[in-house]
Amino acid sequence: MIFLKKLINNPEQVVRDMIDGMVLAHPDKLKNLPGTNVMIRAHAPVQGKVALVSGGGSGHEPSHAGYVGVGMLDAAVAGEVFTSPTPDQILEAIKAVDTGNGVLLIIKNYSGDLMNFEMAAELAEAEGIQVAKVVVNDDVAVENSTYTTGRRGIAGTVFVHKIAGALAEKGASLEEVEQVANKVIQHVRSMGVAFTPCTVPAAGKPSFEIGETEMEIGIGIHGEPGTHRTAMASADEIADILLSRILDDMKLSPGDQVAVMINGLGGTPLMELYILNKKVSQILKNKDISVYNTYVGEYMTAIEMAGCSITLLKLDDQLIELLEAPADTIAWKN
Structure with a gap:
């Protein structure tokens, strides 16, 4: 038996326990969609605002739920540790925050994230929700790795959350928010x-x-x-x-x-x-x-x-x- 020196209960329940603890610590900022690993803003979505959704495997905290709130993300989807969130969970996040003017998905360049977020986008579009996607690939170290084709998305993603989120908060269109997100990715x-x-x-x-x-x-x-x-x-x-x-x-x-x-x-x-x-x-x-x-x-x-x-x-x-x-x-x- 391997003994882990970690502040956890059940190794299989760390994400669930983390989400519950996060909501209890920050009820004024976050709430958890029942039955999901989706974190959204504690207050009702701003009508007419382009919504931003991001996420990925857990274990990168404060990314991504730490950036849900005014001026940044509208929802974050937590996968299991170092594991991409599933398309159904991402779809629930999109549906929860869309108010009619579209949703921008901010995706880090990992094969699982790309596949699952793109699948969720297709499902959302089938339900009449306008969705745009950007892919963050800021890591200059390697062009390809275990998880990716092309450069990985790492900490530069936070700047994409901040800047695209700020423009969305000003009432910009989905196309405008997508454009500024891509501008950050380029720079x-x-x-x-x-x-x-x-x-x-x-x-x-x-x-x-x-x-x-x-x-x-x-x-x-x-x-x-x-x-x-x-x-x-x-x-x-x-x-x-x-x-x-x-x-x-x-x-x-x-x-x-x-x-x-x-x-x-x-x-x-x-x-x-x-x-x-x-x-x-x-x-x-x-x-x-x-x-x-x-x-x-x-x-x-x-x-x-x-x-x-x-x-x-x-x-x-x-x-x-x-x-x-x-x-x-x-x-x-x-």
């Missing part, structure tokens, strides 16, 4: 590193093995392999490795403005994330790239994995306005 890049594995409760053992003195560069948020494994390095060296790959892909110019996200994967202290951010800020300053705003914390995790990711979002006046627009969710407040 956001991320890359991560891991120092330890994580353990899916139902599996009862770490999802991969890594040596005590090693780190995995470019790892995915489910523990998918990265570009290479190397000896543990300093925070400054890690910042150089990750940021150089991001900047090579983004082709920023001197004078450009960016938003920076230093995201913890679940087992990295804030102290260390701020140390990493110091070097990231120095590198960008030396390249005459202006940091408009910096977000340091846990935005999209991988259960208890020690590690982090860096995300850059290239900004313009429209994106700055929407980034600064009001939002009120568990995990993001403006």
Whole structure:
């Protein structure tokens, strides 16, 4: 028998227990659709507003239910840990938040998510609901992985939630909200590193093995392999490795403005994330790239994995306005 040091009851019930605990903690912001793993805003949908629905496997908290609320998502669908939510659950989310002007699905680029969200979209359209879809693929580390064809969607997804959500809150059309979501996707890049594995409760053992003195560069948020494994390095060296790959892909110019996200994967202290951010800020300053705003914390995790990711979002006046627009969710407040 494997003994898990986790604050859980039944390994098969962690998602259900988490959802119940979340609603009890935040009844003013969230409610759970009965009989589902769907979280929606606590208050009635705003009539005529384009609705935003996202989701994915659990284990990435605060993503995705942490971003349900004014100025961001209208619903989030939780799958089992590291497992895509089912089409029927996604369909229930779409139906619960649609008020007639359409629903935008924000999907991270994983095979299961793509298949299930697309199937749900077809079912919703058959019921007369207008649906648009965007696919987030911000991870510059690898083009293909265990879970994907093409680049993975990771922490940059949170910027898509924020900016598309802000425009929807202003009363924009489904086409306009889809366009700005795709604009963010075109201008956001991320890359991560891991120092330890994580353990899916139902599996009862770490999802991969890594040596005590090693780190995995470019790892995915489910523990998918990265570009290479190397000896543990300093925070400054890690910042150089990750940021150089991001900047090579983004082709920023001197004078450009960016938003920076230093995201913890679940087992990295804030102290260390701020140390990493110091070097990231120095590198960008030396390249005459202006940091408009910096977000340091846990935005999209991988259960208890020690590690982090860096995300850059290239900004313009429209994106700055929407980034600064009001939002009120568990995990993001403006």
